[in-house]
Amino acid sequence: MSGARRRTARGAAVATAVLLGGMIPGAQASSGLQEVDLELAYTCDLPEGGPPKGDLPEGGPPEGGLPVKVGVTAKLPASARPGQAIQPEDVVLEATLPEGAIPASTGSPVASVSAETRLGIDVSQEGRRARAEWVGTTSGSVPVPAEGGLPLTTTGTVPYVKPGASGDLAFDAGALSVELALKTADGMPAEPPGLSLGCTLDPDQETGLAKLEIGDGDGDGEGASAPPASPSSGKRPARDGSVPEVGTRAERTDRPDAPPCVGDVGNDLNLNAYVTGYANVTKLKGASRIPLACTQIEQGPTRVDLSEPGFTHIYQDSTALLDYEGKPQLPPVSSTFLTFGFMPTTATLEMTQIPAGVDADGTPDYNVSSHLVVDWTDFSNTGTTTINLELMLRLRDVEVNGVPLDVGDNCRTSKPFPLTLVGRMTAKDGVTTGYTLVTGGVLEGSVTLPSFSGCGAGEDLDSLFTASLSGVPGYVKQVQGAPCAAAQHVPGTENSVCTDAYEPIDVPVAIR
Numbered sequence: 001m002s003g004a005r006r007r008t009a010r011g012a013a014v015a016t017a018v019l020l021g022g023m024i025p026g027a028q029a030s031s032g033l034q035e036v037d038l039e040l041a042y043t044c045d046l047p048e049g050g051p052p053k054g055d056l057p058e059g060g061p062p063e064g065g066l067p068v069k070v071g072v073t074a075k076l077p078a079s080a081r082p083g084q085a086i087q088p089e090d091v092v093l094e095a096t097l098p099e100g101a102i103p104a105s106t107g108s109p110v111a112s113v114s115a116e117t118r119l120g121i122d123v124s125q126e127g128r129r130a131r132a133e134w135v136g137t138t139s140g141s142v143p144v145p146a147e148g149g150l151p152l153t154t155t156g157t158v159p160y161v162k163p164g165a166s167g168d169l170a171f172d173a174g175a176l177s178v179e180l181a182l183k184t185a186d187g188m189p190a191e192p193p194g195l196s197l198g199c200t201l202d203p204d205q206e207t208g209l210a211k212l213e214i215g216d217g218d219g220d221g222e223g224a225s226a227p228p229a230s231p232s233s234g235k236r237p238a239r240d241g242s243v244p245e246v247g248t249r250a251e252r253t254d255r256p257d258a259p260p261c262v263g264d265v266g267n268d269l270n271l272n273a274y275v276t277g278y279a280n281v282t283k284l285k286g287a288s289r290i291p292l293a294c295t296q297i298e299q300g301p302t303r304v305d306l307s308e309p310g311f312t313h314i315y316q317d318s319t320a321l322l323d324y325e326g327k328p329q330l331p332p333v334s335s336t337f338l339t340f341g342f343m344p345t346t347a348t349l350e351m352t353q354i355p356a357g358v359d360a361d362g363t364p365d366y367n368v369s370s371h372l373v374v375d376w377t378d379f380s381n382t383g384t385t386t387i388n389l390e391l392m393l394r395l396r397d398v399e400v401n402g403v404p405l406d407v408g409d410n411c412r413t414s415k416p417f418p419l420t421l422v423g424r425m426t427a428k429d430g431v432t433t434g435y436t437l438v439t440g441g442v443l444e445g446s447v448t449l450p451s452f453s454g455c456g457a458g459e460d461l462d463s464l465f466t467a468s469l470s471g472v473p474g475y476v477k478q479v480q481g482a483p484c485a486a487a488q489h490v491p492g493t494e495n496s497v498c499t500d501a502y503e504p505i506d507v508p509v510a511i512r
Helices: 002-023 462-469
Strands: 033-045 065-077 089-097 112-125 129-139 150-156 168-184 189-201 208-216 270-281 286-305 309-320 333-339 345-354 368-375 380-400 404-405 418-426 432-435 443-448 476-481
Touching: 033 168, 033 208, 065 168, 065 189, 065 208, 089 112, 089 168, 112 150, 129 150, 129 270, 208 333, 286 333, 286 476, 418 476
Parallel strands: none
Antiparallel strands: 033 065, 033 189, 065 089, 089 150, 112 129, 112 168, 168 189, 168 208, 270 286, 270 476, 286 309, 309 368, 333 345, 345 380, 368 380, 380 404, 380 418, 418 432, 418 443, 443 476
């Protein structure tokens, strides 16, 4: 009997390890990150038709050039191994164009600009060099101030770099180009519609952004930022002294409606996934589409309970946070309903998540609970995942029968409201159906909107929106795509759930 018990316990332990591997794809130690924070001085060529030197502030640039201060911040791992992808994170470029840098328009004056920046990056290792390009864009149009410099902040996903050998790997800033789209106050292209600046570094300044220690590829690889290039074979990449490999920025032409959704390659427990769906607005007898959105999932601690004979219970707590342009919200979406059964009403909906809090000891208040049950009598599995969100809804750009209705800038629900979503999974005889956090699927729930407040610029419209929208539960059906586990993705490999920009490949479609 004792031998049988030992075999049963060992079998349970092995199965539990396999199941945990499915719940937690991260399995390698992540490295510490080094912070990049460098200010650079550039001189940018004046384009043809640009402002004359006399339009610039006193003490301006040398003849034919604009002085531009540029700040670059980013995060990179402190170390890695040969053949591993190094993905710079949180890359932000801040540049200030001097007053008068925007040329005078031949028509209406330029009221706002949007910008794309391209920063050349020299990647060097033991005398071998490669060139990368960090491309960023402004999140929208930037107003041109009446006086003073024009500050621009750009962000974007940048290419990975893969060292081919051991030895320090250095990142240095190089030339910069800035493409500006110019618009008038009514949002139309100005004349000229654009401006291009080519910028060179001023001499005698520090250009080093970061330096990484690249080990010899042996041992456990403490501090590695990503898994080996060939995890299935277990072989280390050849150390042939080749130049560092620079990846390409992922193109979005195959999924133009998908917003950016980049995973954290330095965090083994991070998952990033696309979600979409529909939410019924019961009083209006219609449904509002949940726009395709990004969610960042941080897998938390796992507990295993073997106390029930014949069963293994596995619990995991996690956090899920919406991610749209760095804010915890869904992308804005326009919906049209028949108010009072006959009046077409259109509004833009902005749904913002209240992030989960943190306990006094720094432990997150997890908002995702997963419970997996293994039944050893028939080797079946059942699972339930519950996601609890706190949300606020804001309405703007309201039109009633085509006529704008001024609701002001603060028309929103009077308080946060809960949304609980539940996904269920069953697995038997090798067939798995339903939802898990790491595979995606359908989640269902309901939501009841509270009363509205702050609606109306010249008159109080709170009661109108409360009567039309609040108080009756509405059914919610959400679809989550298969997430990307960025820390486990090897760029260039097939059958991955991540693009080489560490975004999810699976873009779900809303279903009713």
